[in-house]
Amino acid sequence: MSQKKTNYLNADVELEESTPAVKKKSKKKQNKTLNTVKHVLGVIGTTFLSLFMIVIITCCIVAVTLTVYIMQFADSAFDVDLKNVDLSYTSFIYAKNSAGEQVEIKRLSGDENRIWVNMEQIPKHTQDAFTAVEDKRFYEHEGVDWKRTVRVTISTLFNGYGEGGSTITQQLVKNITGDDRVTPERKIREIFRALNLEKQYTKIDILEAYLNRVPLGGTVYGVGSAAYYYFGKTVDQLTIAESAILAGMTRSPSVLNPYANLERSKERQLYALKCMYEQGLITTDEYEAAKTEQVKFRLIVEGDAYGYKDPRYDEYYGNNANKDENSDGYDDEDTYEAYRWNEYEITQNWYVDAAIQQVIEDLSKAKGMTYAEAKADLYKGGYKIYLNMDMDIQEKLETFFKDPNNFFYSYDKTAIEENCAQAAFVLTDYRGNVVALAGGIGDKPGDGCFNRATQAILPIGSTMKPISVYGQAVDKDVINYSSMILDKCITLPEGTSWPSNFEGDYGSGGYIPAWYAVQQSKNTTAVRMAQVLGIDTCFNFLTDKLNVTTLDYTYDKAYSPIALGQLTQGMTLMELAGAYQIFGSGGVYYEPKLYNLITDYNDKTVIEQEPLGDRVMESDSAYITNRLLKAVTDTTNGSGRYAKIDGIEVVGKTGTSNDERVLAFAGLTADYCGVIRLGFDDNKNIGTTNYIYLAQVWHNFMVNVVNEDSTKTFAKDSNVVEKKYCTETGLLATSKCKNTAVGYYKADNLPKTCDSTHKDGEYVKKHGGETLLVPDWGTQKAEEDTSSTSSN
Numbered sequence: 003m004s005q006k007k008t009n010y011l012n013a014d015v016e017l018e019e020s021t022p023a024v025k026k027k028s029k030k031k032q033n034k035t036l037n038t039v040k041h042v043l044g045v046i047g048t049t050f051l052s053l054f055m056i057v058i059i060t061c062c063i064v065a066v067t068l069t070v071y072i073m074q075f076a077d078s079a080f081d082v083d084l085k086n087v088d089l090s091y092t093s094f095i096y097a098k099n100s101a102g103e104q105v106e107i108k109r110l111s112g113d114e115n116r117i118w119v120n121m122e123q124i125p126k127h128t129q130d131a132f133t134a135v136e137d138k139r140f141y142e143h144e145g146v147d148w149k150r151t152v153r154v155t156i157s158t159l160f161n162g163y164g165e166g167g168s169t170i171t172q173q174l175v176k177n178i179t180g181d182d183r184v185t186p187e188r189k190i191r192e193i194f195r196a197l198n199l200e201k202q203y204t205k206i207d208i209l210e211a212y213l214n215r216v217p218l219g220g221t222v223y224g225v226g227s228a229a230y231y232y233f234g235k236t237v238d239q240l241t242i243a244e245s246a247i248l249a250g251m252t253r254s255p256s257v258l259n260p261y262a263n264l265e266r267s268k269e270r271q272l273y274a275l276k277c278m279y280e281q282g283l284i285t286t287d288e289y290e291a292a293k294t295e296q297v298k299f300r301l302i303v304e305g306d307a308y309g310y311k312d313p314r315y316d317e318y319y320g321n322n323a324n325k326d327e328n329s330d331g332y333d334d335e336d337t338y339e340a341y342r343w344n345e346y347e348i349t350q351n352w353y354v355d356a357a358i359q360q361v362i363e364d365l366s367k368a369k370g371m372t373y374a375e376a377k378a379d380l381y382k383g384g385y386k387i388y389l390n391m392d393m394d395i396q397e398k399l400e401t402f403f404k405d406p407n408n409f410f411y412s413y414d415k416t417a418i419e420e421n422c423a424q425a426a427f428v429l430t431d432y433r434g435n436v437v438a439l440a441g442g443i444g445d446k447p448g449d450g451c452f453n454r455a456t457q458a459i460l461p462i463g464s465t466m467k468p469i470s471v472y473g474q475a476v477d478k479d480v481i482n483y484s485s486m487i488l489d490k491c492i493t494l495p496e497g498t499s500w501p502s503n504f505e506g507d508y509g510s511g512g513y514i515p516a517w518y519a520v521q522q523s524k525n526t527t528a529v530r531m532a533q534v535l536g537i538d539t540c541f542n543f544l545t546d547k548l549n550v551t552t553l554d555y556t557y558d559k560a561y562s563p564i565a566l567g568q569l570t571q572g573m574t575l576m577e578l579a580g581a582y583q584i585f586g587s588g589g590v591y592y593e594p595k596l597y598n599l600i601t602d603y604n605d606k607t608v609i610e611q612e613p614l615g616d617r618v619m620e621s622d623s624a625y626i627t628n629r630l631l632k633a634v635t636d637t638t639n640g641s642g643r644y645a646k647i648d649g650i651e652v653v654g655k656t657g658t659s660n661d662e663r664v665l666a667f668a669g670l671t672a673d674y675c676g677v678i679r680l681g682f683d684d685n686k687n688i689g690t691t692n693y694i695y696l697a698q699v700w701h702n703f704m705v706n707v708v709n710e711d712s713t714k715t716f717a718k719d720s721n722v723v724e725k726k727y728c729t730e731t732g733l734l735a736t737s738k739c740k741n742t743a744v745g746y747y748k749a750d751n752l753p754k755t756c757d758s759t760h761k762d763g764e765y766v767k768k769h770g771g772e773t774l775l776v777p778d779w780g781t782q783k784a785e786e787d788t789s790s791t792s793s794n
């Protein structure tokens with residue numbers, strides 16, 4: 003090309019140089035016509051020459067300008083780094099199965115749904131499908147397919163549009179930089195970056211990065227998450243037919259994916275297969291087989307363009323009674339969508355719901371983010387979250403709660419079915435690990451729905467008494483196991499008698515032993531204990547030691563909330579479980595935890611939750627309180643007697659809010675602490691105080707949890723001794739005491755020994771001026787019960 007131009011240019015120059023000679027000849031009056039012709043030719047020549055020079059100069063200027071212009075983009079070519087790109091990754095949730103193995107149970111993904119897969123995991127035919135469709139000279143070019151670029155540029159210039167001439171390398175650059183403006187500058191910059199990328203990385207690196215970043219419909223990015231999203235598979239399981247579907251949609255994934263448009267997706271799949279076949283990447287047999295392969299989609303896909311028809315399609319459309327012939331086959335698109343998502347997308351159990359919320363809150367604290375930011379971070383951070391959930395027990399609990407019939411022991415059937423009374427359950431071990439939880443009776447309405455185990459704040463009734471009052475009274479040596487407490491209401495400043503007991507009486511006026519006061523859940527004695535301890539002591543123990551966050555700092559600092567559990571708002575069931583753990587852990591409080599570890603996508607620890615507990619009471623005090631709770635379940639007349647399990651020690655406490663708003667039961671075995679509560683979400687009256695049957699519900703579930711490996715009894719505290727006490731005075735018995743039973747005492751703080759005179763008023767303790775612990779056998783009721791206890 004340049005050779006031709008040079009010759010022409012030389013000829014031109016010769017012509018110009020010869021011009022003066024021609025003029026001289028004309029002065030010699032030669033042929034005028036010839037002169038005229040020569041003159042005209044000369045003018046034309048000069049003009050042409052001038053024009054040509056202008057073109058050349060312009061070209062030079064343009065070329066220089068363009069070179070300078072392009073060189074500035076060359077600098078920015080070095081800012082693409084495959085090893086350090088801000089990817090958005092899918093997060094995973096794991097839990098242990100019955101064999102103790104970590105099992106993936108949930109994936110979280112937000113705007114970009116991405117699962118990183120290594121090249122070795124991606125089948126060759128999947129790789130080939132993408133190169134065949136998108137960049138057939140991928141392995142030959144150096145980042146840019148010039149032939150195609152020129153063709154596309156010309157086609158764009160003349161037709162105003164062009165096919166995507168980008169190589170896989172260029173597309174990768176576009177994906178990584180997020181620079182997708184349609185301008186010549188971007189294209190030039192992209193070309194330089196692509197060329198540069200090819201110098202720095204191998205084809206394998208580039209294709210791997212591309213296959214992990216390529217948008218494949220909606221929030222799905224990369225073949226790893228697409229394999230799961232469309233086919234419910236891992237990437238290594240993708241067939242040729244499936245790979246062709248993915249490769250076929252890359253041009254316009256939002257409209258060419260099978261969920262968006264099945265027919266167009268099928269067309270693109272066939273096109274991709276044809277490309278693969280023509281490029282010799284698959285055999286004739288493979289080609290023919292892939293064209294007709296029955297592809298099974300994870301979500302329902304209408305029609306049978308892929309030879310597969312989900313049987314549930316028929317089930318849902320049934321007789322097609324309302325089918326509109328002119329529509330796409332659905333009489334109600336919304337219903338169809340709802341069906342589809344309900345059926346397939348609600349895969350998250352109550353535990354996972356609660357765990358996600360806790361993780362977001364913790365990430366937000368750890369990283370100084372708002373809740374919304376932390377949530378977004380969780381869904382794209384590629385975290386791995388290891389739950390404390392016991393999959394086996396959780397599954398049993400979910401099954402148990404799914405069936406409303408399991409709750410009719412405690413409650414009237416219509417109330418549950420028609421009025422939607424609800425219940426929740428939290429089961430923990432004694433290291434703060436939440437083993438299982440359920441947030442509602444019946445079918446779970448959706449992912450992340452209202453969770454009564456962690457979110458409902460309701461009263462807890464008498465389950466309050468041991469955690470606020472009796473445990474503290476034992477720990478502060480106000481009472482021991484058999485201390486005598488006055489069963490008598492107090493007189494309020496305005497002169498009224500308060501409180502009454504559950505049975506409606508204002509107390510016998512006599513003295514009852516501590517274990518009996520707990521067993522019968524006497525309101526009178528609980529209020530008297532709170533009086534001795536002081537409201538602030540009880541309140542602060544709940545808020546500061548047991549981490550109860552929902553108390554009202556004004557209205558809950560009173561006897562009724564503190565001693566009887568009639569809280570202004572209430573507590574969450576999770577907090578109640580945490581509080582009761584101390585009676586099985588030897589007085590160490592562990593905040594209930596749903597997970598133990600969060601790592602990032604490089605498996606680096608983000609949050610690790612060590613089971614570090616806080617000692618909130620002495621271990622002997624915790625064990626003695628545990629024995630008080632045993633009186634509730636392990637006697638024939640205890641309020642929690644239905645919770646008893648054959649061969650397994652159970653201790654616990656019932657609860658009823660006195661205005662019939664909730665029923666509650668906290669039950670402990672040597673391995674687990676389980677709390678259950680029944681009530682309405684809006685805290686209205688449930689119309690019953692039949693507390694004892696909720697212990698039965700607890701029992702009916704817990705018998706599924708215990709087995710031959712379960713610990714049979716609570717470990718005895720080393721500082722606690724079993725001693726015979728005199729049932730008349732509550733003091734250590736002598737041979738002269740007629741009625742005795744066995745009690746549990748701190749070895750270094752034993753009660754005095756009964757002097758066997760059994761006189762009134764002999765062992766008086768004074769607290770705030772009021773006589774409390776006076777042996778007074780005006781009533782013999784307690785004595786009878788004592789003897790029944792001693793046989794247990």
Ligand SMILES: [Zn+2]
Nearest residue numbers: 728739756758
């Ligand atoms: Zn005695």
